[in-house]
Amino acid sequence: MKDYTLTNRDIDVACHEVETFCERANGEKRDILRTRLAVEEILLKYQETIGTKGTFQFQCRKRINRLYASFSIPGERNDVVHTDGGEESTIMKGILSGMGEIPTWQFKNGVNYLTFTLKKKKLSPAVSLLAAVILAFFAVW
Secondary structure, eight states, X not given: OOOEESSHHHHHHHHHHHHXXXXXXXXXXXXXXXXXXXXXXXXXXHHHHHOTTOXXXXXXXXXXXXXEEEEEEESSOOOTTTSOOTHHHHHHHHHHHHHSXXXXXXXXXXXXXXXXXXXXXXXXXXXXXXXXXXXXXXXXX
């Protein structure tokens, strides 16, 4: 994984990469936007505490109909997702609650790990119903 600095430019690059990955993997549009906003806000909070000299790495992957964006940020133990920090925290929780899943956070060996989980688009119920009718029709013959 490539190292990025906590500068505004690298944070924007990471957000764009996450957004592009999710779009290519057919993620839900609403979740993609929420994830981009949440990633940006969280990385900016780390930028405030660590500074622009701090680094991070990220990786996007697919696994069993889910999309994952994982970040590792070396530094002091700092859970910016689950701590209450006033109005900003309320806005962040509003963004994250719409996704259905709040990112997981862990701290191991001097590194903060964050993982965002998104769902891929589901098939339309009409398509599923049509497929079931066709399969049933062929099963009868």
